[in-house]
Amino acid sequence: MRSTRLARVLAALLPPRARRDLFEPALCDLDAQRHGRRANAARLILLFLDCWRVAPAEILSMFLKDLRHAFRLLRRDALFTATVVLTLTLGVGANVAVFALVNAVLLRPLPYPDADRLAVVEHRSRQTGFTKPFIAIGDHIDLRARQTVFEAFAGYGHGPIVVHGDEDIWEGEALTATEELFTVLRAEPFAGRVFDAADMHPNAARVAMLGYEFWQRHFGGDLSVIGRAVPLGMGRLPHQVVGIAPPHFRFPPTTTSDVIVPLRLPPAAPAARTSGWTFVVGRLAEGVTPEQAGAQMAALSQQMEQEHPEQNQGSEYYVKPLRDALVGDTRPALLQMLGAVGVVLLIACVNVANLLAARSIGRRREMAVRVALGAGRRQILMQLVAESIALGVVSGIAALAFAYWTVPALVSQVPASLNLNANQSIAFDGTVLGFAALVSFGTALAFGLFSGLGLRRDIAAATLTSSRGTTSSTARRASSALVVAEIALAIVLLASAGLVLRSFASLLAIDPGFRADGVLTASVAASPQRYPDEASRAVFQRQVFDAIRALPGVEAVGSAAVTPLTGNTWSAPLDRVDRPSPQGQRPPEVGWQAATAGYFSALRIPLLEGRLFDDARDTPGSAPVVIVSAAVRDRHFDGASPIGKRVRVGDSEAEVVGVVGNIRRSTITDQPWADLYFPQSQSPSLSMGLFVRTASDPATLAGPLLAAIRGVDPQVLVRRVEPFERTVRESTQVTRLALWLLGVFAATALALAAVGIYGVMSYSVRQRTRELGTRVALGATPLNILGMVMTQGLRLTIAGAVIGLVGAAIAGRALASLLFDTQPAEPFVLVGAALVLALTAMAACYLPARRAARVDPARTLTLPG
Amino acid sequence: MSKPRLPKLTHLQFLVLGLLRDGEQPGRQLRETLAAHGVRRTAPAFYQLMARLERDGLVEGRYEQITTGGQAVTERRYTLRARGREMWDQARDFYVAAAATGDVRWSDA
Numbered sequence: 001m002r003s004t005r006l007a008r009v010l011a012a013l014l015p016p017r018a019r020r021d022l023f024e025p026a027l028c029d030l031d032a033q034r035h036g037r038r039a040n041a042a043r044l045i046l047l048f049l050d051c052w053r054v055a056p057a058e059i060l061s062m063f064l065k066d067l068r069h070a071f072r073l074l075r076r077d078a079l080f081t082a083t084v085v086l087t088l089t090l091g092v093g094a095n096v097a098v099f100a101l102v103n104a105v106l107l108r109p110l111p112y113p114d115a116d117r118l119a120v121v122e123h124r125s126r127q128t129g130f131t132k133p134f135i136a137i138g139d140h141i142d143l144r145a146r147q148t149v150f151e152a153f154a155g156y157g158h159g160p161i162v163v164h165g166d167e168d169i170w171e172g173e174a175l176t177a178t179e180e181l182f183t184v185l186r187a188e189p190f191a192g193r194v195f196d197a198a199d200m201h202p203n204a205a206r207v208a209m210l211g212y213e214f215w216q217r218h219f220g221g222d223l224s225v226i227g228r229a230v231p232l233g234m235g236r237l238p239h240q241v242v243g244i245a246p247p248h249f250r251f252p253p254t255t256t257s258d259v260i261v262p263l264r265l266p267p268a269a270p271a272a273r274t275s276g277w278t279f280v281v282g283r284l285a286e287g288v289t290p291e292q293a294g295a296q297m298a299a300l301s302q303q304m305e306q307e308h309p310e311q312n313q314g315s316e317y318y319v320k321p322l323r324d325a326l327v328g329d330t331r332p333a334l335l336q337m338l339g340a341v342g343v344v345l346l347i348a349c350v351n352v353a354n355l356l357a358a359r360s361i362g363r364r365r366e367m368a369v370r371v372a373l374g375a376g377r378r379q380i381l382m383q384l385v386a387e388s389i390a391l392g393v394v395s396g397i398a399a400l401a402f403a404y405w406t407v408p409a410l411v412s413q414v415p416a417s418l419n420l421n422a423n424q425s426i427a428f429d430g431t432v433l434g435f436a437a438l439v440s441f442g443t444a445l446a447f448g449l450f451s452g453l454g455l456r457r458d459i460a461a462a463t464l465t466s467s468r469g470t471t472s473s474t475a476r477r478a479s480s481a482l483v484v485a486e487i488a489l490a491i492v493l494l495a496s497a498g499l500v501l502r503s504f505a506s507l508l509a510i511d512p513g514f515r516a517d518g519v520l521t522a523s524v525a526a527s528p529q530r531y532p533d534e535a536s537r538a539v540f541q542r543q544v545f546d547a548i549r550a551l552p553g554v555e556a557v558g559s560a561a562v563t564p565l566t567g568n569t570w571s572a573p574l575d576r577v578d579r580p581s582p583q584g585q586r587p588p589e590v591g592w593q594a595a596t597a598g599y600f601s602a603l604r605i606p607l608l609e610g611r612l613f614d615d616a617r618d619t620p621g622s623a624p625v626v627i628v629s630a631a632v633r634d635r636h637f638d639g640a641s642p643i644g645k646r647v648r649v650g651d652s653e654a655e656v657v658g659v660v661g662n663i664r665r666s667t668i669t670d671q672p673w674a675d676l677y678f679p680q681s682q683s684p685s686l687s688m689g690l691f692v693r694t695a696s697d698p699a700t701l702a703g704p705l706l707a708a709i710r711g712v713d714p715q716v717l718v719r720r721v722e723p724f725e726r727t728v729r730e731s732t733q734v735t736r737l738a739l740w741l742l743g744v745f746a747a748t749a750l751a752l753a754a755v756g757i758y759g760v761m762s763y764s765v766r767q768r769t770r771e772l773g774t775r776v777a778l779g780a781t782p783l784n785i786l787g788m789v790m791t792q793g794l795r796l797t798i799a800g801a802v803i804g805l806v807g808a809a810i811a812g813r814a815l816a817s818l819l820f821d822t823q824p825a826e827p828f829v830l831v832g833a834a835l836v837l838a839l840t841a842m843a844a845c846y847l848p849a850r851r852a853a854r855v856d857p858a859r860t861l862t863l864p865g
Numbered sequence: 866m867s868k869p870r871l872p873k874l875t876h877l878q879f880l881v882l883g884l885l886r887d888g889e890q891p892g893r894q895l896r897e898t899l900a901a902h903g904v905r906r907t908a909p910a911f912y913q914l915m916a917r918l919e920r921d922g923l924v925e926g927r928y929e930q931i932t933t934g935g936q937a938v939t940e941r942r943y944t945l946r947a948r949g950r951e952m953w954d955q956a957r958d959f960y961v962a963a964a965a966t967g968d969v970r971w972s973d974a
Contacts, residue, residue, distance in 0.1 A: 018909075021916035025941035026908030028928070029893045032938045047908065054909045 091348025093402030138273030172258030192243030487800025558598025793845030
């Protein structure tokens with residue numbers, strides 16, 4: 001073969017076998033055909049391309065051979081294989097598990113077409129900073145008429161409902177919606193029709209749609225239900241079914257939509273703009289970003305503020321993508337956890353790199369023999385890649401199994417509001433499997449190539465003649481550098497876990513202003529037909545309380561409209577009658593609550609002044625009274641006693657009769673609000689949120705409580721019977737999730753770092769056996785040797801710790817949104833993390849050091865080489 | 866009576882081995898003869914076929930320098946090995962037997 005430079009270059013770009021078997025003889029033919037004249041570049045390139053067209057089958061067959069060989073080798077070196085696979089399984093498995101969660105919560109598209117264009121409109125009070133996920137109906141009507149940034153703009157609400165069948169009563173979730181919701185969500189009915197403008201008229205006939213799954217479950221998929229009247233709600237009001245929603249339709253996506261009824265808004269904004277609220281979702285017009293929509297909402301808010309200063313002063317509306325609204329503060333927590341689990345993978349990688357580097361040194365002779373027998377660099381590299389892929393396959397499968405078993409535990413730590421279990425949202429779909437394959441193969445392949453590059457240098461040295469297996473100083477330094485990196489990364493994770501733990505301790509130390517332990521809560525709804533007026537409702541309420549009080553162990557029972565720590569931000573404008581707000585100025589917003597006297601007793605909210613409500617005295621006909629929290633007294637009455645003073649809330653006035661302690665009402669991390677409490681006994685409601693304090697375990701009271709309420713009225717709807725502590729626990733769930741994950745990651749990192757440092761020190765001791773033997777022969781005591789090895793380990797640990805502490809301080813800042821009452825660079829936490837790691841590292845060093853101290857010079861100095 | 870066995874050679878392999886029965890031949894010439902039989906293969910595809918025959922021990926290849934047009938060039942030459950000859954004979958026997966008996970029952974076992 002006459003070789004030109006181009007031919008040589010092209011030949012080098014082919015796999016060896018394709019080069020030898022295909023390219024070279026074909027090139028000879030080319031030369032012979034042209035009677036020795038060299039083939040031109042075009043012919044050469046065509047030949048080269050043709051070889052590549054034919055080559056894959058060759059490459060595949062070679063590679064399969066390499067792969068079989070790789071599996072045989074890995075089986076032979078079982079301890080090495082098990083260590084690498086276990087390390088990668090932990091690292092990759094943890095990443096896959098967290099990614100599966102991130103995929104379900106943040107990445108997987110919402111179940112609506114073009115869902116990225118869906119956004120909600122929420123309210124913020126400039127004066128208090130309070131935000132509400134819903135907006136006033138008056139403002140909704142004006143915003144809908146004036147906005148141009150949404151192609152469809154819908155109001156909706158959701159809550160429990162009862163549906164009356166011929167013989168049964170079914171409980172379900174209702175979605176109330178304006179007709180635009182179906183346009184916003186681009187939902188077509190499975191059967192019948194969706195709502196239209198005529199259905200929204202205040203005097204239109206009552207209509208409803210059924211959710212597909214609800215219809216299947218309770219109506220057996222019978223289409224004749226369309227057109228029939230189905231009684232809905234506690235009032236058994238008949239609603240004509242006009243359509244069936246498409247399969248899997250639900251809104252919001254974290255709940256179910258069993259029944260859909262029209263949300264009827266007045267045709268024009270009412271004078272009392274803030275009476276009544278609605279949630280809003282819209283589909284952004286083509287090309288409009290949420291920011292642009294937000295800017296228009298802000299401009300319209302200002303417009304409405306000028307038009308209605310008394311009611312809209314300080315009110316502003318903003319736009320949030322639907323997914324952000326659903327995910328809330330879980331998004332930063334999950335992304336931070338993905339970052340943290342990435343660090344675990346890095347540590348696992350460093351360990352694997354160290355193991356592979358050590359193994360490659362041990363295989364220098366084997367590789368040198370292969371080179372001597374004619375193996376090219378590429379062949380050796382291909383063999384190493386095949387070994388990496390074999391490791392990747394085994395580790396990838398093990399990691400998937402690990403993740404599969406870990407995810408349920410992970411889901412149990414996710415805030416219940418995301419409703420992951422109910423919607424079976426966590427699945428190992430294509431994205432997760434792709435991620436698992438990418439991470440496991442990517443990691444294994446990277447380290448295969450890494451150790452291959454190291455080997456190439458060794459092969460160049462061709463140490464066939466050397467019988468000693470000592471490492472070069474470069475290799476030792478590289479190995480030490482990897483351990484330093486590993487220690488640094490482990491400290492970052494340990495410190496992060498420490499910071500979140502500290503933050504969690506701060507959260508637990510918060511006094512919410514009430515006692516949740518020993519309290520059982522339940523939600524009760526009664527029929528308006530059975531209790532048509534306030535008098536009958538008051539009787540029903542009293543009977544329910546009496547029945548519960550009669551239960552053994554019950555100490556106090558009360559009810560309230562708002563359950564604390566559920567994120568509720570209901571508020572009302574507060575004006576003092578003796579010192580009203582200036583004309584044209586909106587009074588300050590304070591928290592609004594309706595409760596009975598028993599609510600304060602059940603939650604142990606202390607009475608500071610005056611009296612609690614009195615069911616016998618504060619009746620529907622009596623003079624309106626109100627209880628205020630200490631914050632109202634301090635902020636709006638300058639700390640003076642407000643007892644006997646009158647306040648105006650909206651159009652009504654009430655006399656302050658008591659002052660109670662502050663509580664954290666919306667979330668555990670909020671500062672206590674200024675709250676107003678109105679007596680439920682003055683306007684008894686058909687629905688009550690019960691709070692029952694018991695001397696025993698509240699969970700055991702659930703059954704008797706249900707029976708007691710049903711004893712008063714068997715048709716009453718009782719839901720969400722659960723210990724109040726569960727609600728309180730849920731309010732710290734994001735921090736718990738972060739703590740749980742970081743704790744697991746930190747423990748894994750610590751274990752991996754210990755394994756890493758142990759491996760390096762053991763290897764170092766093994767390599768230096770002759771040197772250590774010589775030292776002992778020259779008079780070094782076992783203690784000297786022990787000290788020497790421990791010092792070597794300590795040096796690595798200190799170097800890693802210094803780098804790690806800098807990294808931890810940076811990571812702390814990234815975690816700031818998760819931290820409560822904790823500094824991102826808390827010295828106590830940083831030092832603690834460094835100490836824990838140093839102790840672990842020293843323990844890991846001790847075993848190899850002890851082995852070094854027991855070196856027998858008589859034996860080691862007579863070893864060959 | 867044992868059933869005749871299907872030959873393990875493909876038609877193309879049978880053809881190439883048959884051409885080599887007359888003695889060593891260069892790859893280029895083999896390709897040209899195949900082309901004359903209507904079997905056209907690109908050079909890499911043809912040499913892939915030859916490489917597999919070599920790997921299976923049916924033929925043996927070697928490079929030899931020749932002079933053409935006053936220039937020295939190298940060509941790949943192939944010889945039939947004993948195993949190749951045996952396989953070709955078996956295949957030929959099968960086809961002969963198959964042609965002679967219309968109702969032959971084949972076995973690929």
